[in-house]
Amino acid sequence: MVVVNALIFGLVLAVLIGPVFFTLLQTSIEKGLNKAILVAIGIFFSDVVYINLAYFGLSQFINDSEYKEWIGYTGGGILIVFGIVSLFKSRKKTNIVHRSVSVKGFFRYIFKGFIINGVSPFVLLFWLGAMSMATIEYGYSGETLVLFFGVIMLIVFITDVIKAYLAGKLRALITPRLFTILNVAVGLALIAFGLRMFVYSW
Template sequence: MEIVLNGVISGVVLAFLIGPVFFTILQTSIERGFVSGAWVAAGVSLSDALYIMISYLGLYQFFENETSRLYLSYVGGGILLIFGLYYLFIKSRKLQEYHPEHIKSRSPLRLMAKGFLINGLSPMVLIFWIGTVGLATTEFGYVDDWQVATYFSAIVATVFATDLIKAKLADKLRMVMTRQTIRRLNIVLGIVLLFFGARLILYADKLV
């Protein structure tokens, strides 16, 4: 029970870190509904689970190489910039008339890929999970596989649950959204993604 509680606490802390994922889930849920936002959240959780496995299995040593982390920062920052430019200059202009019931649905796989990429492209996510693995094994003393699995399952489940809550709350707003409001939301998301992408590239050398 203590392991689960520690995992939930860690998950709550992670869930309230404001980043591009937070705005992406809100934007998707407001524009496309709760189910679409939930699929994006699932992609986020999938990328978190993958990074946990990489960290725990020791593959993170590859990413601790300065050159690898530098290239990852540049590639991740570049892709975030592309996403940001798309939402700022293309997506925000595509809306001619906003009717929630007329918005085309997207495949779950595509929505999951969106969440997976935006969350997983930043080296800081991997660095966070490496630190969390260290905390679990040293500070908490979780050395058995079942202890580690329980702890990190609780974290991922907590983050996923809070992301679903964000998506549901955002979904409640979609029926009162105007075309102009949706356009502004896309502009805000574009600016946020551009900020994090540029920051990742400009401060890449500080990650190594």
């Protein structure tokens, strides 16, 4: 069941539309698949850092029953807000924007993925919501919690590589309409996750 829950959440996260998504596609189209994979590695490490920050930020409260209800409500609220934002984004025209990072050499693209994913405070907020869901609603801890987030990160990394590959092969299919559909689907899914946490914490 842990793997199934991680699979569902990982797939939702994999199609979340944001600066990282477009950076990955842009790099693949302009620089090739190999460079895009390096960007995906940077994104991966950035998420690992934020997951750890989310865990250590909540760990002192997770086992205290007095705080569990508030953690549940806060986490659910964060996921619902992300869902609503995603729905609003589906109504806007989407453009691919290239962001440059002034670092040269092999590690430039890893650094690029790490920084572009890490500069947004919303990334940490998102992982706080996910951590709240995993610990409060699902009751995961220790090795189970590591497995949950490990599967999520594996899914995200694999799908990032797939997206980078398809960006070069199926460029014509990457249309504003596709982004709109993805934003709506992700928005509804995140709202559903958030509402489940509210019901669970009630």
